[in-house]
Amino acid sequence: MNSPLHAENLESIVFDNRFVNELPGDPVKENRRHQVHGACYTRVRPAKVSSPKLLAYSAEVVKLMGLSHQTDISNNFAELFSGNRLLQNMDPYAMCYGGHQFGNWAGQLGDGRAINLGEIINARNEHWTLQLKGAGATPYSRSADGLAVLRSSIREFLCSEAMHHLGIPTTRALSLVSTGETVIRDMFYDGHPKEEPGAVVCRVSPSFIRFGNFEILTSRGETNLLQQLIDFTIRTDFPHLGKPSTATYLQWFSEICRTTAEMIIHWMRVGFVHGVMNTDNMSILGLTIDYGPYGWLENFDPNWTPNTTDSHGRRYCFKNQPHIGQWNLLQLANSIYPVINDTVPLQECLNIYTETFQKGWNEMMANKLGFNSFEPQTDNGLISELTDILQLVETDMTIFYRNLSRLNIHPDRKETTSILTPLLDAYYQPEQLTEEYKNRIGNWLQNYIHRSRQEGVSIKERCKRMNGVNPKYVLRNYIAQLAIDKAENGDPSMVSELLEVFRHPYDEQPENETFAEKRPEWARNRPGCSMLSCSS
Numbered sequence: 001m002n003s004p005l006h007a008e009n010l011e012s013i014v015f016d017n018r019f020v021n022e023l024p025g026d027p028v029k030e031n032r033r034h035q036v037h038g039a040c041y042t043r044v045r046p047a048k049v050s051s052p053k054l055l056a057y058s059a060e061v062v063k064l065m066g067l068s069h070q071t072d073i074s075n076n077f078a079e080l081f082s083g084n085r086l087l088q089n090m091d092p093y094a095m096c097y098g099g100h101q102f103g104n105w106a107g108q109l110g111d112g113r114a115i116n117l118g119e120i121i122n123a124r125n126e127h128w129t130l131q132l133k134g135a136g137a138t139p140y141s142r143s144a145d146g147l148a149v150l151r152s153s154i155r156e157f158l159c160s161e162a163m164h165h166l167g168i169p170t171t172r173a174l175s176l177v178s179t180g181e182t183v184i185r186d187m188f189y190d191g192h193p194k195e196e197p198g199a200v201v202c203r204v205s206p207s208f209i210r211f212g213n214f215e216i217l218t219s220r221g222e223t224n225l226l227q228q229l230i231d232f233t234i235r236t237d238f239p240h241l242g243k244p245s246t247a248t249y250l251q252w253f254s255e256i257c258r259t260t261a262e263m264i265i266h267w268m269r270v271g272f273v274h275g276v277m278n279t280d281n282m283s284i285l286g287l288t289i290d291y292g293p294y295g296w297l298e299n300f301d302p303n304w305t306p307n308t309t310d311s312h313g314r315r316y317c318f319k320n321q322p323h324i325g326q327w328n329l330l331q332l333a334n335s336i337y338p339v340i341n342d343t344v345p346l347q348e349c350l351n352i353y354t355e356t357f358q359k360g361w362n363e364m365m366a367n368k369l370g371f372n373s374f375e376p377q378t379d380n381g382l383i384s385e386l387t388d389i390l391q392l393v394e395t396d397m398t399i400f401y402r403n404l405s406r407l408n409i410h411p412d413r414k415e416t417t418s419i420l421t422p423l424l425d426a427y428y429q430p431e432q433l434t435e436e437y438k439n440r441i442g443n444w445l446q447n448y449i450h451r452s453r454q455e456g457v458s459i460k461e462r463c464k465r466m467n468g469v470n471p472k473y474v475l476r477n478y479i480a481q482l483a484i485d486k487a488e489n490g491d492p493s494m495v496s497e498l499l500e501v502f503r504h505p506y507d508e509q510p511e512n513e514t515f516a517e518k519r520p521e522w523a524r525n526r527p528g529c530s531m532l533s534c535s536s
């Protein structure tokens with residue numbers, strides 16, 4: 001792939017590395033695993049790789065970064081975004097954070113396989129941190145190698161961009177580079193390690209600070225540094241809150257409660273399951289971050305989790321995400337307690353989470369059903385009955401909601417075909433559609449049509465609105481896996497092809513109908529499609 005960067009521009013990129021300039025760094029200079037005290041990061045260099053190749057890039061993110069988007073035959077792009085070449089004004093570092101993993105305090109975690117290159121300032125005067133994922137070991141790598149494999153890098157690259165275009169707050173992805181190195185992974189931790197191709201994703205975000213960055217400082221009793229990091233975060237990422245004070249800290253925390261609730265409502269809207277909602281994977285900006293064993297609900301099963309590591313407890317299954325968001329915020333509240341010293345206002349902020357969630361959830365569900373607003377008297381019953389019905393037989397969530405907009409709700413509708421006809425595509429096993437089932441959903445549809453007519457919007461307008469919140473294209477696991485299989489066989493072209501499809505997830509794309517199909521039978525139990533692990 002040709003480089004999207006113009007070589008002459010590289011040294012003129014403006015960096016303003018506030019995180020390292022304004023916060024204390026690790027006094028230990030060598031890159032060896034250790035506990036990092038009294039510091040927010042360690043300066044490290046990305047590992048050199050033998051033959052980096054650019055496999056895909058997001059032209060939009062290139063532009064957002066203010067990087068010139070000209071075709072250039074030089075190999076600068078791969079060299080830069082594999083970590084082989086550093087620009088003069090980059091100041092690479094790995095962040096120190098801790099986290100609660102699966103409900104238990106796990107101590108120091110940190111950027112074990114992520115290295116921040118620096119903060120770019122673009123033409124709009126925005127700061128964007130560039131971060132390489134899979135660029136080699138850091139002091140935070142614990143027993144692992146700091147590398148990433150191609151399959152998980154493709155998944156991160158595509159999903160970040162797909163989420164953005166679904167209108168969901170997320171970190172973005174600039175590029176996908178293969179390293180030419182092999183990486184050993186035991187994908188299911190079952191004693192079958194394999195050599196896999198290595199890769200590096202360059203992801204970008206206004207900030208990569210997580211709940212865990214604060215938790216680690218409090219766990220160590222480093223209250224001064226905690227306050228310094230909070231002040232820094234407010235100054236850089238929440239400047240509208242003004243000068244830091246106890247009142248500002250509480251406003252800040254309530255904003256995090258709100259944005260986290262909004263993010264999770266979006267996940268529930270599109271059937272996204274993060275898979276590892278540990279507190280170290282929770283962004284302080286309410287962005288979806290760390291795409292690992294995530295997945296999309298295909299048949300609507302609220303207990304589903306894509307993460308095999310979580311298949312027993314199902315802590316992070318679809319339906320638990322709202323509750324886990326709140327639990328994680330409680331951990332953040334505990335960690336900032338030393339600068340507030342009062343639990344009452346913190347609890348009030350946590351209540352904002354519940355209120356935002358409940359209100360947002362009702363509105364979101366009403367919008368999915370094509371209603372202007374949520375009417376508790378009718379809609380509570382409609383939504384809860386629908387949630388039960390969707391679980392009675394294997395029903396594809398995405399196709400069901402999308403096709404609901406095709407229902408003929410016109411008052412003088414002629415019953416020439418079954419009321420269920422527009423929804424038939426959503427069923428995985430048509431033989432499950434018993435008379436009893438058809439009666440139950442038939443009743444629901446009658447009530448739903450009755451309710452829809454009260455909205456007084458034209459059929460066309462209703463369809464347009466519904467299609468704006470019920471996506472046609474979501475990055476189903478099997479689709480990502482098709483791109484991975486091809487790329488592992490030497491042809492990465494499908495990654496760019498999918499990137500383009502998922503730039504318009506709400507549009508009808510007749511030429512890409514195949515990517516809107518429900519999961520084929522071959523993918524039902526295939527690793528990578530139905531089962532994933534953290535091994536990436």
Ligand code: AMP
Pocket residue numbers: 109110111112113114140141142144145146147148276280281290292534536
């Ligand atoms: P995750 O479950 O991916 O959020 O990772 C949890 C922690 O493990 C983070 O501190 C990661 O940086 C670290 N980690 C995960 N995979 C690797 C790896 N291959 N090498 C080094 N550290 C890793």
Ligand code: MG
Pocket residue numbers: 280281290
């Ligand atoms: Mg993580």
